Amino acid sequence: LAMILALVLLPAFADVLGGTANRAEPENSGMLTFFEPHTISGALGLTLAKLAAFFALMAIVGRRVIPAILHYVAHTGSRELFRLAVLAIALGVAFGAAELFGVSFALGAFFAGMILAESQLSQRAAQETLPLRDAFAVLFFVSVGMLFNPMILVEQPLLVAATFLIIVIGNAAAASAIAVMFGYSLPIAVTLGLSLAQIGEFSFILAGLGVELNLLPETGRDLVLAGAILSILINPLLFAGLDRLMPRLENRAPVRTEEEGRIDITPKLTTTSLTDHAILVGYGRVGRLVAETLQNAGQPYLIVEERQVVADQLRAGGVDVISGNAAQPGLLEAANVNSAKWLISAIPNPFESGNFIEHARATNPKLEIIARAHSDAEVEYLKRLGANLIIMGEKEIARSISEHILSNINAPDTTTPSDSESRLTSE
Structure with a gap:
């Protein structure tokens, strides 16, 4: 903004x-x-x-x-x-x-x-437009790389170093200070500061506009590009150091109560009263059909949906919904996973499913977990994390086609082509 x-x-x-x-x-x-x-x-x-x-x-x-x-x-x-x-x-x-x-x-x-x-x-x-976005992103960063003048590192090393320190230390200090002012703990403030201790594509756009408007010399743009690239390269090292420093920060961080102004960054989740229910994660094309099956069977179920608009529509229709990502802290507890009968992951990303499947299995060992996958590697991954049944779309399609073919091999032709076509369409 x-x-x-x-x-x-x-x-x-x-x-x-x-x-x-x-x-x-x-x-x-x-x-x-x-x-x-x-x-x-x-x-x-x-x-x-x-x-x-x-x-x-x-x-x-x-x-x-x-x-x-x-x-x-x-x-x-x-x-x-x-x-x-x-x-x-x-x-x-x-x-x-x-x-x-x-x-x-x-x-x-x-x-x-x-x-x-x-x-x-x-x-x-x-x-x-996802393929187009990927292509434009590649072209954008290729153009940025073409604008970068590596000689600036040799010709102006002190200015490059100063720019780099302003970006890293300045951004980190400002973000951490603002976080502390708003009541966040020291570990959170430092983590936030290091997350913002770099600049990216927006700075390139602004620097390019400054050059076009004759407000910034080309040397200034070179310094911004050099500082940005160096800040991006150093950021993983900063987080590696933070991992070692975090225990000390947590020990030194003051413990604050709600009355002292501690801010809880975790969204408030209302725990459902359902028991022996099914938890359905995702209400897309697959989740919608599963929800209809559960509804027709009279099985109590709860939907976890990340898209707020979809969640509001379901809630308006009387469906028990929790808005958010199933992997976020406290959400499965709010879905009463301890008393649930099934956990059904209908989202298309198996590795994202693995985050909450592992947690659900550790919380409720008796839970029946069903997930979807697209490859044998993903099936093994989800099975290792505790899923009981993994459905691979391509195999299910092939199995249905094969069953239909086998059922008609050497079978008497008692149906007309139109009858067979209509039966397949209904299936």
């Missing part, structure tokens, strides 16, 4: 700060850029007016038009067309934001993502 504010305000203040705002925007780039303000208040007012107009257009038109377009394209049944529509909407909104309102391309893409999230097809859109 802070980066968004910087991307909005930096071009507006470029002229006032001695830069060249026109370099970041093409000539006659926006329908709202009728004048160029020469004061900070004028630049701020114009920028906020542009941003408000863009946000109003997206809130009024985008929230209605874009979801409608996605639903129309989805009903055509073409996966390629849906993927193309998502890409065209995202790039179109970003380009329109930059051309019509003078908003940065990156900020326009951010708003496009917000609008796409309003659609019920947002999860499918995210899945369809």
